[in-house]
Amino acid sequence: MTSALALSLILAAPAPSVGIVWEKKFDKAMEQAREADKPVMVDFWAEWCGWCHRLDRTTYVDPVVAAKAENFVTVKVNTEGGRREIEVDRALEAARRVSAWEEAIEEDPADAAALFALGEHLFEQDCYEESHDLLARAASHDRKRPTQERRRTRFLLAILQHVQRQFAEAEVMIKEALSIDPQAPDQPQLLYILGRTYVQWGRYAEGVATMQVIVREHPQSPMAQKARETLFLLEQK
Numbered sequence: 392m393t394s395a396l397a398l399s400l401i402l403a404a405p406a407p408s409v410g411i412v413w414e415k416k417f418d419k420a421m422e423q424a425r426e427a428d429k430p431v432m433v434d435f436w437a438e439w440c441g442w443c444h445r446l447d448r449t450t451y452v453d454p455v456v457a458a459k460a461e462n463f464v465t466v467k468v469n470t471e472g473g474r475r476e477i478e479v480d481r482a483l484e485a486a487r488r489v490s491a492w493e494e495a496i497e498e499d500p501a502d503a504a505a506l507f508a509l510g511e512h513l514f515e516q517d518c519y520e521e522s523h524d525l526l527a528r529a530a531s532h533d534r535k536r537p538t539q540e541r542r543r544t545r546f547l548l549a550i551l552q553h554v555q556r557q558f559a560e561a562e563v564m565i566k567e568a569l570s571i572d573p574q575a576p577d578q579p580q581l582l583y584i585l586g587r588t589y590v591q592w593g594r595y596a597e598g599v600a601t602m603q604v605i606v607r608e609h610p611q612s613p614m615a616q617k618a619r620e621t622l623f624l625l626e627q628k
Contacts (some may be wrong), residue, residue: 410452411460415484420466425518428619432463437470472599474513485512503533506545514547523551530564542575549584558592579605579614586621599625 397547403543413434416421436443450456489512495505526548533541543569552561566577569578582605589598598621605618 410457411465414466415467417466417468419462421482424464425516427464429462429464432460434465434467435470436467460543491502501532503529503536505533507533507540511543511547519551523548538572539575542571542577546581553584553588553591558588579612583614583617586618590625595625
């Protein structure tokens with residue numbers, strides 16, 4: 392599992408020429424952290440902050456501190472900067488949530504709610520392999536969880552499996568989701584994913600039949616038009 396976005400929050404000044412090497416863009420630092428599986432040290436600073444400049448001249452040029460900082464992805468954020476820098480508050484809140492989910496899973500590896508929440512979060516952060524593992528664990532323990540959460544877990548798993556061309560596994564997940572609550576509003580979307588899975592799998596007849604169900608039973612759904620377009624393309628084959 393990727394480590395939580397552990398944020399060490401320190402007031403600091405603009406990056407010095409020696410010592411710690413600071414990333415200037417928060418989004419880029421988050422991407423680097425995910426790729427390197429490292430925690431993040433966020434260095435908040437402001438031009439008016441005297442201690443920021445002092446830290447910049449002393450602590451951050453210390454070779455020992457700089458060496459230890461190599462274990463982190465280090466990024467500076469101007470607290471009086473642009474909108475994207477100020478939006479770091481959202482990342483801080485996300486980090487707190489991630490930490491809470493990881494603590495819950497550590498206490499109870501079968502905590503379906505935490506497994507789902509962290510798995511969904513990692514899916515949204517494009518950490519697909521880790522997301523898949525967490526969601527698969529959630530699906531095996533979520534019998535008592537809310538219906539929509541159980542459907543969402545299997546929907547996300549099916550997408551991940553579809554992309555990996557694990558069509559048999561994706562079919563199982565979608566059919567499980569469809570059976571949990573057949574009257575749910577996202578039923579057409581799940582059916583469309585199932586139909587696309589059949590098509591990519593080479594099972595065209597089942598793909599066509601599934602698209603026809605969408606058009607027939609959910610004609611007002613946005614998925615109905617997509618199903619019609621898919622059926623048209625399949626007829627051209």
